Amino acid sequence: xxxxxxxxxxxxxxxxxxxxxxxxxxxxxxxxxxxxxxxxxxxxxxxxxxxxxxxxxxxxxxxxxxxxxxxxxxxxxxxxxxxxxxxxxxxxxxxxxxxxxxxxxxxxxxxxxxxxxxxxxxxxxxxxxxxxxxxxxxxxxxxxxxxxxxxxxxxxxxxxxxxxxxxxxxxxxxxxxxxxxxxxxxxxxxxxxxxxxxxxxxxxxxxxxxxxxxxxxxxxxxxxxxxxxxxxxxxxxxxxxxxxxxxxxxxxxxxxxxxxxxxxxxxxxxxxxxxxxxxxxxxxxxxxxxxxxxxxxxxxxxxxxxxxxxxxxxxxxxxxxxxxxxxxxxxxxxxxxxxxxxxxxxxxxxxxxxxxxxxxxxxxxxxxxxxxxxxxxxxxxxxxxxxxxxxxxxxxxxxxxxxxxxxxxxxxxxxxxxxxxxxxxxxxxxxxxxxxxxxxxxxxxxxxxxxxxxxxxxxxxxxxxxxxxxxxxxxxxxxxxxxxxxxxxxxxxxxxxxxxxxxxxxxxxxxxxxxxxxxxxxxxxxxxxxxxxxxxxxxxxxxxxxxxxxxxxxxxxxxxxxxxxxxxxxxxxxxxxxxxxxxxxxxxxxxxxxxxxxxxxxxxxxxxxxxxxxxxxxxxxxxxxxxxxxxxxxxxxxxxxxxxxxxxxxxxxxxxxxxxxxxxxxxxxxxxxxxxxxxxxxxxxxxxxxxxxxxxxxxxxxxxxxxxxxxxx
Numbered sequence: 001x002x003x004x005x006x007x008x009x010x011x012x013x014x015x016x017x018x019x020x021x022x023x024x025x026x027x028x029x030x031x032x033x034x035x036x037x038x039x040x041x042x043x044x045x046x047x048x049x050x051x052x053x054x055x056x057x058x059x060x061x062x063x064x065x066x067x068x069x070x071x072x073x074x075x076x077x078x079x080x081x082x083x084x085x086x087x088x089x090x091x092x093x094x095x096x097x098x099x100x101x102x103x104x105x106x107x108x109x110x111x112x113x114x115x116x117x118x119x120x121x122x123x124x125x126x127x128x129x130x131x132x133x134x135x136x137x138x139x140x141x142x143x144x145x146x147x148x149x150x151x152x153x154x155x156x157x158x159x160x161x162x163x164x165x166x167x168x169x170x171x172x173x174x175x176x177x178x179x180x181x182x183x184x185x186x187x188x189x190x191x192x193x194x195x196x197x198x199x200x201x202x203x204x205x206x207x208x209x210x211x212x213x214x215x216x217x218x219x220x221x222x223x224x225x226x227x228x229x230x231x232x233x234x235x236x237x238x239x240x241x242x243x244x245x246x247x248x249x250x251x252x253x254x255x256x257x258x259x260x261x262x263x264x265x266x267x268x269x270x271x272x273x274x275x276x277x278x279x280x281x282x283x284x285x286x287x288x289x290x291x292x293x294x295x296x297x298x299x300x301x302x303x304x305x306x307x308x309x310x311x312x313x314x315x316x317x318x319x320x321x322x323x324x325x326x327x328x329x330x331x332x333x334x335x336x337x338x339x340x341x342x343x344x345x346x347x348x349x350x351x352x353x354x355x356x357x358x359x360x361x362x363x364x365x366x367x368x369x370x371x372x373x374x375x376x377x378x379x380x381x382x383x384x385x386x387x388x389x390x391x392x393x394x395x396x397x398x399x400x401x402x403x404x405x406x407x408x409x410x411x412x413x414x415x416x417x418x419x420x421x422x423x424x425x426x427x428x429x430x431x432x433x434x435x436x437x438x439x440x441x442x443x444x445x446x447x448x449x450x451x452x453x454x455x456x457x458x459x460x461x462x463x464x465x466x467x468x469x470x471x472x473x474x475x476x477x478x479x480x481x482x483x484x485x486x487x488x489x490x491x492x493x494x495x496x497x498x499x500x501x502x503x504x505x506x507x508x509x510x511x512x513x514x515x516x517x518x519x520x521x522x523x524x525x526x527x528x529x530x531x532x533x534x535x536x537x538x539x540x541x542x543x544x545x546x547x548x549x550x551x552x553x554x555x556x557x558x559x560x561x562x563x564x565x566x567x568x569x570x571x572x573x574x575x576x577x578x579x580x581x582x583x584x585x586x587x588x589x590x591x592x593x594x595x596x597x598x599x600x601x602x603x604x605x606x607x608x609x610x611x612x613x614x615x616x617x618x619x620x621x622x623x624x625x626x627x628x629x630x631x632x633x634x635x636x637x638x639x640x641x642x643x644x645x646x647x648x649x650x651x652x653x654x655x656x657x658x659x660x661x662x663x664x665x666x667x668x669x670x671x672x673x674x675x676x677x678x679x680x681x682x683x684x685x686x687x688x689x690x691x692x693x694x695x696x697x698x699x700x701x702x703x704x705x706x707x708x709x710x711x712x713x
Contacts, residue, residue, distance in 0.1 A: 026056055034437040038156045038350055042433025043440040044298060047155070047353035054156050058354060061159035062362035068117045069366060071162055072128045074176070075111030076210065076263040077330040078270055080319035082106050082133060082280065088314055091231055091284060092223040094343030095422075096135040097314065105134040107377060108319055109333055110210040110266070113145075114165045115176025120255035121262035123176040124205045124248070124468065129215030129237060130335045131317065134381045137422055141339040142235055143359075147204055148216035150300045151193040153443055155354020160186060179475035188484035191446040191531040194492055195301050198453040201468040202461060203245030203546055208702075209265040211276040211558070212244040219337075219352040220297045222345040222427055223284070230427050232285040232297055232347065234304055236311050240277040241557060243546045244702050248468060250618045250650040257616045267322055274558040274585060275320045281311035294534050295449065296442035300351040302449055305536070306543040329377045334363045342419075345427045350439075368392055385414040445534035447491045452536045454493050456544035460705035466496065470503030479506075487512045491533060547705070554700040557585035561699075562620040564640055565592045565608065568629030571600035572687055573657060577624055580692040586699070588624070591615050593637065601628050612639035617646040622699050627658025627686050635666040645669060651703040653679045655695040658686040672710050679704035 024032040032053060039051035047054070064070055084102040096104045111128035112119065127146040132139060151161050164186035165178050174180055178200070187193050199205070207213040215237030223233045246254065254261050269276060283304050285297065295302040323329035336359035337352065346352060363372050369392035372378060384396075387403045402410030417423030454462065469489070473482050487509045490497035497508045512531075542548040561581055563574055578588040592598045592608035600606055617623060623643055625634060634640045644667040647654050656664055661682040664670060673680060681698050683691045698704075 026053060027060070036156060037154050037437040037439055038354060039435060039437055040348070040350065040433075041431050041435060043436055043438045044296075044348060044442075045431050045433045046348045047350060048435065054354065055357065057156065057159055058358045059361055061162070062358055063365045067366055070362060071113050072109075072111040072130075073117045074115045074119050074121070075109050075128065075330060076266050077107060077109035077323065077333065078266060078276075078319040079321040079323070079329075080106050080108065080275070080317060082131075082315055082317045084315045085279075086312070086314045088223075088282070088312075089225065091225055091233075091282075092343035093226045094135075094140070094223075094341050095137045096133060096140070096341070097343070105381070106317060106319075107132045107134075107329065107333060108317070109330060109335070110262070112176065114162075114178065119176035120259040122206060122246070122251040122255045122259070124178065124200065124251070124472075125176065126200060126205065127207060127210070127213060129213070131215075131237075132333065132335060132339075132378075135341055136382055137341040138382045139339045139378075139380045140341045140344065141335045141337060142217055143335045143337045143355075144215050144217045144235065144237075146207065146213040146215055147196065147199045148214075148218060148234075148236075148303050149196050149199065149449075150218055150351060151187075151196045152190065152351060153192050153299055153301055153439065154350040155352075155358070157190070158351070158354060158358070179472040181476050181478050181481060184473060184476050184485060185478065185481050188481050188488065191488055191491075192301055192443075194446055194450040194488055195453060198450050198465065198492065201465045201472070202453075202457065203464055205468075206245050206248060206251045207262075208244040208246050209269075210262050211266065211269060212239055212241050214238060214243050215278065219300055219349045220285075220347050222347055223282075224343050224345055224427055228428070230287050230345070232287065232290065234283040234285075234309075236281040236283070237278040237317070238281060238311070238313070240279070241555060242702070243549050245546060246618075247650045247703075248464070248471065250646070253616065253618045253646070258619055261619065266319075269558050270319060270322050272558070272587075275318050277319075278317045279313045280315045280317060281313045283309040283311055285309060294537060295445060296440060298347055298349045298440075299443050300349055301446070303544075305452070305538050305541045307538045307541055328375075332367065332372075332375050333377045334359075334367060334372050334375070336360055336363070340424075342422055342424045371395065387414070439529060441529075444529045444532050446531040447533040448536050450492045451533070452538065452541065453544050454496060456540045456542065456548075458545055458547045458705075460708060461545060461547060462496070463708065466499045466503070469496075469500045473500065473504055482506055483509055491531075555585070556581070556621075556696060556699045559586040559621040559699060560619070561586060561588045561622045561624055562615065562617060562643065563588045563590050564623065564625050564634055564643060565590050565598045565606065566630035566633040566637075567599040568601055568633075569598060569606070569631075570626050570628035570658070570686070571602050571604050571606060573626035573628065574600075574606055576687065576689075577626065577692055577695075580689075580696060584696055586621075586696075589615075589620070591643075593633075593639075598630075612637070612643070617643040617652075618650065620647075620652075621702075622653040622655070622695070623647045624655040624695065625660040625663050627656075627660045631660045631663055634660075635663045641667055648680075648707070651679065651705050651707045653681060653695065653698045653704070655681040655691070655698075657683050657688065657691050678706060 024035055038047045038054045040047055082104045087098050089098050108131045112123055112125045114125050115123050129146050130143045132141050165183045167173050167175055168182050217235030220232050222230050224230050338356045371391050371393050374395045387405055389403050419425045473485055476482055482504055486497050486501050490508050501508045581588045589609045590606055591610045595608055595611050597605035598608055648669045679698055681695045
């Protein structure tokens with residue numbers, strides 16, 4: 001037996017540790033051979049409970065912060081209902097999806113991912129999109145994001161991803177931002193993230209509002225019908241108002257002007273009766289088609305293009321009531337992808353498998369113990385009967401002497417439900433495999449769908465991705481990380497990589513510098529794969545473009561227009577525009593040099609809702625200047641010129657009638673204006689009904705992104 005007496009003793013005098021040139025270990029000191037893959041029953045099989053390395057890693061991660069969520073800490077939510085419009089009993093026995101007109105209460109929570117509770121709504125980030133269905137068969141949680149894919153393929157890498165994107169631990173900076181070294185260091189070594197990077201560097205990561213973003217279940221799930229037949233399914237939420245974003249410069253300014261912009265937008269929309277609405281759709285893939293595609297259905301970094309499998313709409317969700325208490329409801333709500341009802345089941349997606357453990361585990365710390373399901377917002381409307389007892393904050397008063405099963409003293413109750421009575425039964429999937437820490441070769445395509453996403457964007461959207469990458473990587477201090485990222489970008493699109501490189505003053509490397517087995521010996525590869533590109537069945541998908549997306553709706557419902565006024569302004573012009581906007585479900589807000597009233601050209605008074613000090617162009621969707629004697633004052637006001645300049649720079653609609661059009665000549669962008677400048681609506685006439693309609697028609701297009709090339713001449 002080895003003599004440990006002469007071994008160097010553990011130094012208990014310090015708690016400092018340095019992992020430089022050290023082998024990865026568990027908290028018990030056991031060396032880790034593979035930190036990239038969870039233990040599975042076969043390379044495409046389910047994760048195993050015996051994986052003590054995964055459980056230790058995720059358990060520690062789940063309990064790192066108290067009391068706010070480790071991720072998705074910054075959020076906002078609302079009550080509403082889900083209504084079935086196209087039932088699917090042939091696909092699932094889930095009771096809430098069986099009949100036309102069925103309504104199920106819901107609570108939906110939207111969130112950013114990386115920032116703390118006090119961070120800004122407008123960070124460049126993924127947005128959580130989680131819906132709790134209070135069904136008659138129990139709670140069903142559809143816990144997704146506004147982006148249909150994720151950064152990683154295996155749950156074992158989730159703690160690493162979040163550690164990398166969070167503020168750097170030595171100085172706790174930057175907050176709610178990915179533009180720093182540790183995040184891009186991680187990404188540059190994880191080419192499986194490249195598809196997600198295309199999405200997060202696009203405008204999807206800076207939505208105009210929660211009400212104007214899509215939602216996705218991310219993973220592939222199963223639906224099971226009454227005959228125990230199974231199909232694969234992807235979930236989609238399609239917003240009624242279309243999918244829209246803000247400009248990056250605008251997002252940064254909104255963060256300074258109103259960091260609660262999305263929260264306030266959701267709250268005010270519901271309070272004013274502009275109830276947010278989404279359609280729920282499903283992509284259904286027959287079980288026999290599991291191996292049909294050039295990607296793996298179990299890979300969470302992949303989508304199923306809608307050109308291959310169309311989205312079938314099955315219902316709609318309407319949010320119609322704000323919370324009565326933010327903490328009691330929005331903050332204490334506990335979602336879990338493992339909360340399913342009969343008829344909905346899981347797949348062997350290795351990221352989903354880890355989430356099925358992680359979500360309950362993290363609630364134990366965040367909400368104080370195992371009874372978080374008894375908090376009112378989390379309670380099922382279906383009766384609950386089981387043998388769980390006691391624990392911190394227990395509220396249920398269980399009567400009787402029996403708390404175990406089987407029993408005779410309680411008449412065998414509560415008894416097990418038969419499947420025919422609605423008892424949950426997992427799909428009887430056959431599994432026969434070796435225990436391995438590996439990934440299927442079908443997971444190795446890290447660039448094919450990243451190419452598909454980039455190819456699907458309009459020129460304006462591609463330009464935004466380039467600028468986003470220049471901004472993010474421009475904040476990275478380590479040159480080697482920038483170079484590695486340029487190499488990965490070159491695998492997505494050569495022109496993209498070159499344009500980003502120009503902004504960084506760098507050169508795209510001639511070879512891919514991703515170190516497949518960096519830090520490990522040849523005989524111990526640690527589960528890494530050589531990344532590759534697989535040609536996709538479709539070259540481009542309109543559904544991936546926000547501008548081309550067919551869910552875009554020609555409406556200005558709930559939009560806000562800044563009406564810039566000063567004393568002497570035309571009362572009829574202001575009222576006509578406000579009334580025209582109101583008929584379309586939008587709102588015109590009078591903004592003046594001061595609060596109180598503005599004297600009109602008829603010696604009347606119009607109330608100013610905001611002053612130039614308390615509002616900003618970035619908080620509105622368009623700007624209108626009415627005619628009147630006060631326009632000369634506006635033309636000389638620096639705040640007004642800033643409003644106009646920001647609106648022009650962010651490609652918004654700007655309108656002016658009569659002599660008010662002269663104010664535009666004083667704006668910094670005046671020299672760039674042309675007669676066919678899109679989104680600039682002016683007329684020399686006054687009190688023209690056609691002008692208001694033209695202004696509104698322009699607003700339905702959201703933004704005029706083709707204006708951007710002129711901004712940098």
